[in-house]
Amino acid sequence: MKPSPxxxxxxxxxxxxxxxxxxxxxxxxKKFATFCPRCGARLHSRKPDSIARTWALVIAAFxxxxxxxxxxxxxxxxxxxxxxxxxxxxxxxxxxSGSWPIALVIFVASVFVPLMKLFxxxxxxxxxxxxxxxxxxxxxxxxxxxEAVGRWSMTDxxxxxxxxxxxxxxxxxxxxxxxxxxxxxxxVIITMFAAMSFDPRLIWDAQESNNEC
Amino acid sequence: xxxxxxxxxxxxxHQIQSLPSGGSAHCVRCGAALxxxxxxxxDRVLALTVAGLILFIIANIYPxxxxxxxxxxxxxxLLTGVIELYQQGMWIIAGVVLITTIVMPLLQLIxxxxxxxxxxxxxxxxxxxxxFRTVRRFRPWGMTEVFMIGILVAVVKLVxxxxxxxxTALYSFLVLIFVLAAAAVxxxxxxxxxxxx
Numbered sequence: 001m002k003p004s005p006x007x008x009x010x011x012x013x014x015x016x017x018x019x020x021x022x023x024x025x026x027x028x029x030k031k032f033a034t035f036c037p038r039c040g041a042r043l044h045s046r047k048p049d050s051i052a053r054t055w056a057l058v059i060a061a062f063x064x065x066x067x068x069x070x071x072x073x074x075x076x077x078x079x080x081x082x083x084x085x086x087x088x089x090x091x092x093x094x095x096x097s098g099s100w101p102i103a104l105v106i107f108v109a110s111v112f113v114p115l116m117k118l119f120x121x122x123x124x125x126x127x128x129x130x131x132x133x134x135x136x137x138x139x140x141x142x143x144x145x146x147e148a149v150g151r152w153s154m155t156d157x158x159x160x161x162x163x164x165x166x167x168x169x170x171x172x173x174x175x176x177x178x179x180x181x182x183x184x185x186x187x188v189i190i191t192m193f194a195a196m197s198f199d200p201r202l203i204w205d206a207q208e209s210n211n212e213c
Numbered sequence: 214x215x216x217x218x219x220x221x222x223x224x225x226x227h228q229i230q231s232l233p234s235g236g237s238a239h240c241v242r243c244g245a246a247l248x249x250x251x252x253x254x255x256d257r258v259l260a261l262t263v264a265g266l267i268l269f270i271i272a273n274i275y276p277x278x279x280x281x282x283x284x285x286x287x288x289x290x291l292l293t294g295v296i297e298l299y300q301q302g303m304w305i306i307a308g309v310v311l312i313t314t315i316v317m318p319l320l321q322l323i324x325x326x327x328x329x330x331x332x333x334x335x336x337x338x339x340x341x342x343x344x345f346r347t348v349r350r351f352r353p354w355g356m357t358e359v360f361m362i363g364i365l366v367a368v369v370k371l372v373x374x375x376x377x378x379x380x381t382a383l384y385s386f387l388v389l390i391f392v393l394a395a396a397a398v399x400x401x402x403x404x405x406x407x408x409x410x
Contacts, residue, residue, distance in 0.1 A: 008224050105366060144245070156363070158310065166287055181306050201223055
């Protein structure tokens, strides 16, 4: 059996989440908040209520994902006729008009990435809750991808912003943002918070507790 | 305790070692980047921050994109989309776009200036550490490079129905993205933290 590797927690130290300065942990049982002597951030050995908070945000994002894709994100009003576009109809429009690289960018950023993030975070949460021993290094890597890729989903919101700003030709053609955009922005922001509230150290804690017994 | 660092992704303790110029240290267990060495980190970041602020001002003054369909001309600047969304009642989207493309990048630039100038002048004003912590914390919410992809997609979408004329602000914004990326790479946060210790 391998000896348990020396982590900050097993050495009774707390690494500051913000500046990575190590401080001595308050002995268990005493309940008062401690702050990093260098940067003043509140000290936690692990992110507080990481699993519960991340689950709450993941479920909220799953719920928002449905109206984000069903409701129109833009309304094009041309000669009194209104045409509503959802995210997918935008992708299909680009495929049909031949600019498939753009279709791919929108599909990946707006449909694939948010959904992949939600499934990856759910998978990581379940694996941590089950104290899984399966490839902790790769799971940490998955978490890193989830955290890095999230902001790119905002692309579609910016596309809508530019379209709305440029196409204001009165009765000829006007583009308005639709209700789907609000939900979509919600999905992007909530999943970013979800990735931030997940603590990858929990993946490694399961390895250590297994070594001890 | 000063010579140790814990991996921020798996909590494993490491001895801090001096790195060769341009080198970076990774966690032996999970592979996360722990710390890095950058030559003249603070000077470079300061120079890039000043350049970034100038580009930011240009990007906000000059026309951004111009849309021309026969006789109709629609000139926009960086804020037009935000204002238009707000007037359509989409104030949530307007707020999100305003914060992620204008407020956050500006706060990052001004914040870094407020941190680096006193350090350069060997001064330690009150609560500098809190400011740096706040700047680091809000970093993921500045999305200038994502905004650029959005512009690209929108332009491709419109280019078939009208002519789109790029303005000075667009070029300035494009350079700003590279300057911000270079500043992010040049910064070794541990150097700043050590200065603030």
